[in-house]
Amino acid sequence: MTFDTFFRTAFGPDSTAHAFAYQRRLATEPWPDLLEVPTGMGKTAAVTLAWLWKRGWRKGSRAIAPDGDTPRRLVWCLPMRVLGEQTHRNVEAWLRNLDILGQPGQSKVSVHLLMGGSEDVAQATWAEYPEEDMILIGTQDMLLSRALMRGYGMSRYQWPVHFGLLHNDAFWVFDEVQLMGPGLPTSAQLEAFRKSLSLIKPSRSLWLSATLNRQWLATVDHPADTLTALALAEEEWRQPAVSTRRQAVKRLHRAQVCLSGATKSEQETFLDQLAEIVRSAHHPGTTTLVILNTVERAQALHECLGPPTAKGRKKPGMQAEVAAGPERLLIHSRFRGPDRRAIEERLRQPPPESGRIIVATQAIEAGVDLSSRILFTELAPWSSLVQRFGRCNRYGEYNAGGADIYWIDLADDADVAQPYAVASLQASRKKLEGLRSASPADLPSTDENTPLHPVLRKKDLLDLFNTDPDLSGFDVDIAPYVRDADDADVLLFWRNFGENPNDPMQPTPSRDELCRASLGKAGAPALLGRLKDGQVFRWDPLARRWIAHRKNDRLRPGLILMIAAEAGGYRADCGFSAEIKDAVTPLTNALVETEPEAFESDPRSLLTRAVPLPLHLADAQRAAECLCDALQIQGQEREAIVTADRWHDVGKTHEAFDSMLREAHRKGTDQELGEGYWAKAGRLADRKPSRAKYLAADGHERKHFRHELASMLAWLHVQDYATDERTNLIAYLIAAHHGKVRLGLRALPEETEPNDGRLFARGVWEGDRLPAFTFADGTNVPAIELKLDLMQLGEGVQGPSWTTRTRRLLERLGPFRLAYLEALVRIADWRASREEQA
Template identity: 55%
Template sequence: MTKSFDALFRAACGRESDLTFAPFEYQRRLATDSWNGEAWPDLLNVPTGLGKTAAVTLAWLYKRGWRAGERSEIPDACTPRRLIWCLPMRVLVEQTERSIRDWLSRLGIDGDVGTGKVSVHVLAGGAEDVKTWAEHPEEDMILIGTQDMLLSRALMRGYGMSRYLWPVHFAMLHNDAMWVFDEVQLMGPGLITGVQLEAFRRELACARNSRSLWVSATLDRAWMKTVDFDPDALALLQLSEEEKSAETVSARRDSIKPLAACSASLRADGKAALASYFQELATQVLAAQRQRPGTTTLAILNTVARAQGLFDEITKRLSPPPSKKRKGAADDPPSLSDAPELLLVHSRFRAQERKALNDKLATLPNPHGPGRIIVATQAVEAGVDLSSRVLFTELAPFTSMVQRFGRCNRYGEFNGSADAQVHWIDVADSKPYEPSELDETKRLLAPLSSVSPAALPPIEAAAPLFPVLRRKDFLDLFSTEADLSGFDIDIAQYIRDADDADVLLFWRDWSDADSAKNQASAHADELCRAGLGAANELLKRLKAGDVYRWDTLAREWTAVPHLGKPRLRPGMILMVRTTAGGYTEKRGLSPESSEAVEPFKAAQTDALTAEAMDDDRRSLLAQEVSLTRHLKDVGNEAETLCESLKVPDAAAVTRAARWHDVGKAHQAFQTMLRDAHQQGLQQDLGDGLWAKSGGNYRGRVNYQVAGEDKPRKHFRHELASALAWLAQHDDEPDADLIAYLIAAHHGKVRLSLRALPNETEPPDSRLFARGVWDGDVLPAFHLSDDETLPEIPLHLDIMQLGGGRMGPSWTTRTQRLLKRHGPFRLAWLEALVRIADWRATRAEQEADSEH
């Protein structure tokens, strides 16, 4: 068993023929041992630079039965199909993705979803981050994302994605999912939220086995204690004493890292103090680099603004205007050919600029050249495979300092020389940390002359205080309905510190308000994270019409009002006019910059706008499909999917699938399809009832009923389907579950049922909701070859609280389901119906396009 893992490890690292190359012993134990009868430990505490990412990923592949070229062993039943890397920073996401893709490629088992290989997906928000990976719950895959993107989805409030897909991602992230929380000391409230989610999964039960693994070089299990979770019994994997003394490990644990206080410091607040600080620190950094050409000098500052300020000062020193150069001066900057490469690294860049930076970080500077200077924020603090010869770092909490020290002489490569050096910088401005944290760090650093891992004192920091997500609050999040004012429950406090919460910005060019309203959705690669403070700073200097947000009811981008006091919420996506500025390619997010922003080119090829409440784009496709055929196809897909996953509630899922679109027989929907087909192909759709129109029409549509003056605004066919089901089957044991699965198959009708703002109201005071009026009748039609539905009147008494002629209200029924099945199992069943619908639709379109 050990030999087979060693072979997998060598192949993944490209060293299959080198039998002397082997994993660290802890990596081998992670893949082959068990802990209290479990396949995995709960905690992994290993010093930085010892390959934790490789250890977990390759152990997961091994336990899932993968070997070089194929899956040749039966997967371990206790190792979930989806490996989820939850990381505190975006730069770690991109590095982790690159490493994992390299390992899978060398093993020959990487592939797209649907190919039976192992696929890799970065959850970053944007138009393309929709259902691709979630459509294949039976496949092995690796998901990678920041705590913002992953925890928001795990809380049913996914940042940067369609709100109507929240339930599917929620289901896939809580069932058959192995969460790896890496660099937990940087996660703030995200650590406690991850702990609480694990507690809830254990208490409320999942449809599929799921588990968590917490990883860090500075891990204290006491930080994980909550009212719902006791970490004392968690199984821990760490280096044994024998492993610590091994040559390959000791070279890193005992790496030479002399420590000294930096003569430059930030002594006071204010612009003058900052300018003086940047000048002094730039002098120190440049001097260190000139003394050690061919290597990397790293300066880590605590805020993006200060990192940008130091970067600007060094840039000015390296290439000043020709008129200011002074020949013969001792501190003259080098010529451009002799100047070190200068990089700025922080989390406020778009993906295209981040990729260029990451590509450079992945390579070493020319040892015979001037070398490299990197100015960075906490973005390089942990996990980044980066080693400098000299490190300058502002004071931070001690756990963060330990991680930063790991960026100097990381692998002991400078142990043979005496000039590796770490300089700590005193700062009067403690933000984003607390003054007491920096005082404690100074106390711990005072007696130290070296910060090699072996010389550092143990971590004894008290557990920080963060809001704790309680069970009731978590269950409340299962409802995805916005409140009456159009807002959602704010989950930001459970994901990041308030000072570090983000919105997402992207820049587009438009000529007038009409062209702004119809812009395509944001592409993940054009999104830029912005802290709430920085975003407010940018918006306050812009003028009306420069910033837009997506309105799901109006189905268009709408101008953000009151830019002087914008109501920003974490995870919100804002579209900014390119001419308004706010971003530069070299500095990243720059609220003060009025320089026009170059828009992201690929985004303009995206033809779809963001999804709206009455959006039925999945019914407006290239090939028309009859209603009877589509219901049969979706039922068959559901049956196949449930069989492959061995779903206990397969009968309910399959039956819901066969009924999910019955409401499309409603005249309002059929009229909409016929109009769309006519406008897309300039021809009639033909007789009968239809599920999909042809022509790929993307204009506005109306849901019209004959004899009515106004169209049925916000019509939802899935509500009509659920009402029809209850009208025929309300006396069956699983009637409520099937009705819920039918209603929820687009994520727009779920736990509650009420009319929406601006709906078309009946003239006679009948009940109405989502475009369905009490008393509407669905026509008779063939549901399948052996079942014909009669005409079915639709009634909406179910939307009223209390009992009525339809029995318990919709709210009462769905709350019973939530209590009976729990949020994880209910969302899982909900997702299976939706996935069956997606698969059937895709297969229909592909099959018909071939004829």
Template identity: 55%
Template sequence: MKYADFFNQAAGFEPFPYQARLAEAPWPDTLDVPTGLGKTAAVTLAWLYKRREQRDEATPRRLIWCLPMRVLVEQTCRNIEHWLQRLNLHGLPGEGKVSVHLLMGGEDDVRAATWAEHPEEDMILVGTQDMLLSRALMRGYGMSRYQWPMHFGLLHNDALWVFDEVQLMGPGLQTSAQLEALRRDLGCVRQSRSLWVSATLNPGWLGTVDMRPWMDKLARHALDAQECTMDAVRARREAVKHLECLPVSLEGDSKTFVQAYVTGLAERVIQAHVPGTTTLVVLNTVERAQGLARALKERTEDRDPLLVHARFRARERRLLEQALGTQVPPEGRIVVATQAVEAGVDMTSRTLFTELAPWSSMVQRFGRCNRYGEYNGDGGARIYWIDLDDAVSVPYDAEQLAPSRERLRALTSASPVDLPPTKETAPEAMVLRRKDLLQLFDTDPDLSGFDLDVSPYIRDVRETDVQVFWRTLNRDQKTASRLDDIPRPLSRELCRASLSQIKSYRDKRKAGRVWAWDAVMGTWQSVSDAIRPGMTLLLDAEAGGYDPVLGFDAAHKGDVEVIPVPADLPAPEAYSSDVRSLLRRAVPLDMHLRDVGQAAGELCRALELDEVFSRSVIRAARWHDVGKAHEAFQNMLRAAMQDPQARRAGLWAKSDGMARARPEYFVERDGLQEKRPHFRHELASMLAWLEHHPEEPESNLIAYLIAAHHGKVRMGLRALQREQQPRDPDLLFARGVWDGDALPPVPIDEGESVPPTVLRLDLMRLGDGPQGPSWSARTQSLLSEHGPFRLAWLETLVRLADWRASRLEQAEGAEHTDDEPSQENGHG
């Protein structure tokens, strides 16, 4: 099919020439096209055409749309799904078509049944830079820490990253450039690439320390001279937009100053509003936008303003989208927004008010006024810009606003053809270096329980966010320092809030507490000063903090309506969690090892993995659960068995218990139970492998892939907090395994079996010992040899093989439901 026909079938209209060229030529590195000319359709349909029609091997399987703001990313997903449906290409994972996935944090976007389980399929991921870049830095916000390596591997291999509206990305833009350069330098298993998109892109912003050697080779895609003469393009580029400074200013950030400011601004907005049209007001902070919305509501009884910012839950965002998508009523519509409107909101207005912002942001805001030239015949549109005192420049620096102010004072038109180009240098930010990325590859928290903070690489430190959700707590829970069995949040419950908003929320409530999940101890624990960017926090619904019209509001005291979740939704994953071994159907250990080895082989063939890597992945898959033969694991599993016969005989990989209770690992010693909290069977598997294959080629790589297949034993090896210590103080122990523990014989298949094995932990010690180099030395050597992107990809494949085999083994069990993600997918 010709691309023009392909595009027309999907979008319902003919492509612009630049859109057709994008699909027919090699991928560029930057796309510089004015607003309103369909960049999302251009990139998405070009990728789709190259993948499905041209079978272009240079086009990665995964298309990743990275948006700087959360507002209306769901709308981007729906637009893409609409195009796919018109092409009869939209499907679910596993159907061989193209699936679309929204990455917003919470349980929903990390289920195995979604994107992560199908690396061999074409798919499109849409998310914010917070969600996507944090995962690309091995510190994924809003998800289980034990799946960080998996998402890291999938997002850095076989992926085309599209960074949209880059002028809003802040430090994230330089991080995106560094990651692209590091992928080129360190290598990936499957080719990945980046495409930076904006109507105000300064290519110099990409010239980071590791990207500089590649700058001369970056290819730019833009409109050509002939396209600029087309009527549809001219209507947009020459749209009439009268520009003037509004005689209203904000001189301080005190409550009195802000109230006077929003009151005066509300009067001006009402006076300038034209019935039957949209008036858009863009303010730089959520608090001022909420204040203006309140002031307008008090003065316009016939219509409530629509408020657009990133501090809403999914349900309220959907209602907002529906309202924005309806026809403008006869009295018109007033929309109050933050800079979130610069990205992802396809809207136009006849009248625009905007606070002073950096020049690139001002150009984007101007693009939301008379966007398609629809008011050119009515005398054009009007834009009023509002000057700000340097003392209230936040979230920007005063130095960023000064050049923009100077340019605006010299202009009377905001038509695209009249606007000077963007010349500002990239804002100063912490730059991700190679050593930083390699350090982030280790996912163990430090000895104090903290993780390396990646927020400075993602957002300006003044814009850092957390995610919150509300649940109804009983009296005892409200006074407890830790909570058990509160279910994990779903993405539809989550709402973003800034660190300053959370501090204000906490300060206004003497009895109000904030809880965060402790993934090692497996409890929700009260936090105060330890709140960090990217955390997911539990709040008490009766303590308020949210208004469905205004969004997150620290001052709001009314009860928050709790969004219903399934009654049997489990708690978040803890270090000792093993619910994926407690399923509907018991599975013998030898059967499971064979099944996972076979699934690994099929996956490697589907991905055309090279022979050395394929051999390592398959070998690791065949040995990955050998450690389940350990007495501590078998005792835990048998205690959950429903079948009395199964409790007595054989070695098992899965029980039929479907237990919701936390597993208890123990061994019998002298008639007494010796508890082994934090027991990890994959550590026992790895130790058994090394005991029998110390000199085999790729032995260390296979050992690492065995250990890492749950994301809980990776680069380091040390005892965890509250582990049971042996009576012998000199005996080494870690993750529930004690030096000298023994495994019985384990059959794998007719050609291989594991003899009785005594487990040794000498490799916990630094330096060379009886077992050779330490575990830390081995893993650092692997990281140096293969690089982080390849290593994460390989450990992901072993885990996926485990998941697939487990799912097939459970297929003969009872019907599965979407409300039981862990058991449904049978993660092993």
């Protein structure tokens, strides 16, 4: 099969699609670092199908060995994917036509959309199959936050797994780099660190744009002059299919309206005038696209284009009858999943006879396959304008009659220019004033200076490897490395929970429930400023409950907030708006009946079938061996993974864990667990996992008990507290297999404190004893008295402190290598548990 045949097959038997020459070169030549191709030329298909080709996939199966320079995880990092499902749907269609689309575990190619919520960390998802080829799609918020060990919209205890897998055996593709803001230098720095720090499996990056300036990728650790680029060759520009798009007729005009100020009156006057101009310019049967720079202006214009209300001007969020005339669509990034998909479904349909008017934000610039006859756009940085122009007469389909673009001027005022800088808009205005055509062939090149953004350094990355909150309960803020402050988001969802969301316990939100909202519009005084106490809650994993979020509490990017449905703030046709006061309809059909993960919760120990501890340890060890075989991991690293899985749950023989498991089993089955030690409790199919206390024999509750700490202490004891790298690595992997005991070891708030002054941490007390234990292969472990001297700084009877041991590991192996090993130990444990239940 040739690549051209492969390409046509991906688009289906009835498609006339054919590969451009650059797409063929991308698949058959070494990967470049940069891909600069005009908009509308199929960059997504080019990279995805080239990756599949180089991974050895052909129609129906993998036909040849994968290319060694092509990692097995393709990571599509999108700047503001308002319609991320579009890419997901297209990629799945290509794989389906090639008959290689599968689910994790089927040894085909799976596709995953990372959007936060419970689905992203559910068992048997992408993270459990590191040996399989797969495609991950997400925004830079979702992906870069995970690459910085602070994943937005997911359990903090899963951060290390995603971090490890996204830095090893991962092919990062950054689309429309001109929209990435601080995420762009962060992407360059991470690539530089992956080259300078140790990896277990090689990774690489590719940056895409129609308006690429390689100097934007020059950072203190990442020189740009050595980057290789792929662009269209001169003969490719002359091909009819390319020249038709390059010379597409796009007459350029200055709109007869200007936003002169940021006051409410000036904004309303501007929007009323713009609505009339848009109506007059629209052609029936075609699409008119209006791109505004803020969500609030887009929502307001969308309302202005609708029918008037009896009381006069409408406000964003007011209900309005559908008017006769053009269909109206609103596109921005503040919608819940089902509403976003409904908009996308309407976009896939041809415009009605009266035509369609789409009002959008800059979110339309990246990845939305859309072509309009008339385009209105507010002034924006030049690279963004070029992308917007590409949404007009995109394929040259209106060349006969021509298409028109109207640019809307903005006053040189910082408030009006938001979210852009006045200087950037001035530079664009200077270019526009001399232009009469926005045809790609007539547009000047992008020469904007490299924007100034915070730059991630190696020390910052190493500091982020520690996932423990600081003593005040907060995490290191990664927002400056991900997105401009004005664009940073929190995630909201709405529920009917009465007076107390903990009675009954509200489950973790699904991705369909989550809606992005900017920090400024979600916080006080906008939304939170008008809500009552007891209407907004956030999950506290240490307290294991929903706690009230007060008006003056700090908001941080990626924070998930639950809002009372009666408080308002959202409507299906408008999206999030702080001005909407009508009750929100919760997405009850999207509920996932799982409690958000807490520090002391152990959901993988409370399953449907009881499992003896020796059996589970043997199953985990065998799963680790199979995983290492599949990934071709040998030597010391293989031994560390396998040994860690062999020992990871030995601490479940601790009396506190044993009592908890037996109580949970009794509540779940009305029966007692048998003799011996157990790894999993069982329950009847119609019963939920039961909360049970960790009680020691003396009756004291051991709050925040972690069995993996006891397992790690037992391993070190058996090794006579040796300080070599092997011993410390296995100890770390044992301790970290739930993501809750990692670099640091200290007592937590609300722990039960011994009354005799003994050391204590994570529910383990100095002097606790683990009974003698026998592995499934007959190996005996004697009874062990647990010591906690290593939680103190300096040298003690257990040798160097835990902090010293783990810091040496981090410095020696590097964060990417260590996290990958950590992930593989956990994945083997998950697989063993799943197979036991099956």
